[in-house]
Each structure stands twice: as C-alpha cells, then as structure tokens.
Amino acid sequence: MKWQYRSMLFIPGVKDTWLAKLNENVADAIIMDLEDSVPQERKAQARDFVAQALNMPTKKSLWVRINKTTQGYALEDIEAIVCEALTGIVVPKVANVADVIGLSAQLAQVEQARGLAVGSIRLLPMLETAQALWFAYDIASIPRVAGIAGISSKNGDAERSLGTRWTEEGLETLYLKSRTVMAARAAGKMPIGGLWQNVHDLDGLTKAASFNRQLGYDGELILHPSNAPIVNQAYAPTLTDIAYYEGMIAAFEQGKQQGVTAMLYEGEHVDYAHVKTAKEMVAYAKKMLKGDAI
16 A cells, blocks of 8 residues: 555644544544653553544544653553554654664564554654664665654754754755655655644745655645645645646647657657656546545
8 A cells, every 4th residue: 555645633642632523634644642742741641542532433544653762662652552443653763773673573462462464553753863864765664664754843853863953944954855755765655744833834834845745755744733734735736737737648648649659748848757647646636636545
C-alpha cells in the first residue's frame, strides 16, 4: 500500500474532549500525542484517553506519538495503544536505525500477543536529530516504516541538534528538507514535512506548505484543526491542473495513433515520461474527489 497523507493533525492525549471529536476534523490522519504535549504527571491519564479514542468508530487513520525513555521506547505506551484500529506510531527523537529496529521488535511481540499480523502497525519516524537526518535513507528503508518526517519547527529538537536558527524564509532548513524527501523517495516511502507553529498565521502557513509541496513532500504534520483545509488544498491538484493533465493525455493519445510520441503540448515538449506523470496526477485527483482513503 502506498501511504500518502496531505495533513496529519496532532491532538494532545490529555484533551479527551478533543479526542471525542475525531470525526469532525478534516485532516487526513490524526496523531494522538502521548509525548511532548503531555505533562509527565498526566502520562497515564493520556494513555487511558487515547486507548478509549482508539475504540471509537471512525474512518480516520489513527496514529499515536509515543515517548522515548533511556531504555528505548515506552513499553507502557505501546501496550496501551496496539489494537486493530491503530494505523501506526509516530516515533520521536530517533537517533539511529537501531532505535527503529528495536521499536519494531517490541511491536512484533505485542502484535503477536494480540493476534495482529506482525508488521501491521506502521511507523513514522521523526528526524529530529543530526544523526537521524544523516541516516535518513537507512531509517526509511526499514520495512515497517511508512514514511519519514523531516520537521523544521522553530526552537524544536532538530533546530537544537543542528544548531540552526529558524527563519520564515527557511534557507537554513532547505537541505534537511530536501534530504528527507530524497531519502523517502529512494526508499519508496512517504515524505512528511511541517511543523508550522504560528497556527493562526494562515498566510504564512499557506506559503510554507506550498513551498514544501514544491520540494516534493506528500503532506505535513499540523498543530491546529484550522490548518488542515489550507494544507489539504496546498497538496491537492487544482481543477486547472487536472484540466491541463487530462488535455495532455488526450493530445498524446491522439498523437500516438499517428505514430508521434514526442510533441508540443501548450508550447511545451511532451513524451512518455510527462504523460506518465499526468496519469498519476489525474488518478490521485480522482481518488480524492471520490473521498477514498489516500
């Protein structure tokens, strides 16, 4: 299965009233957070709330971000959330390949104990350390990994690890963003970007999301429900795009019948490679218009 989400919305695990409204969000996927948004003294309560939310009827893809400890990833988190309704785990503060392989082994034991197919719970590692960014391709290549998240939030873990200083223009994060996209694509996985922290600056979000889309990301991690429609739109083909690609396909098919497979379409050179892209874009657009899971 090709995983692709335009928007993945974080909801703090302690916000039980927010979790009760999962189906009201337009984000493609929900990430229920047990990590940085939850005070230490409320971790157990958050696990209970998230476990309850996983039992709710929903068509949403449900993910959970778990905690990392000095011994690895928190087994109490894993045991609280692994069930058939869980799509995957967002993995914070990945240092190296061993972190992800170790978590995968932990998950396999719990999956077996609960009668789930081993590997059914997917992983989305967050590349928040210099070491993780260096080994991005190796991490993305792990079979259980559905994608990798190359986040560039202000004052976040990645900024602290790399020693960069955040700017709205993003020159300081351009390399790490492109490295994440390249590693994910090379491994056949999903590249996810974000996070836009000034959640009420919707113009800034629009620009940031459009730029990330230009760099090759499939979608973004987001922090507020109001951000989902904007990010979804940034990653969706427009009606103008669809008309352009459908016209290209039609022109190419007509030319092919006449023995011509290299031609000009709206002034631009077109051949098999361009039409392959056009068909993928049209198929993706139709899938979204039908409301199918991405």
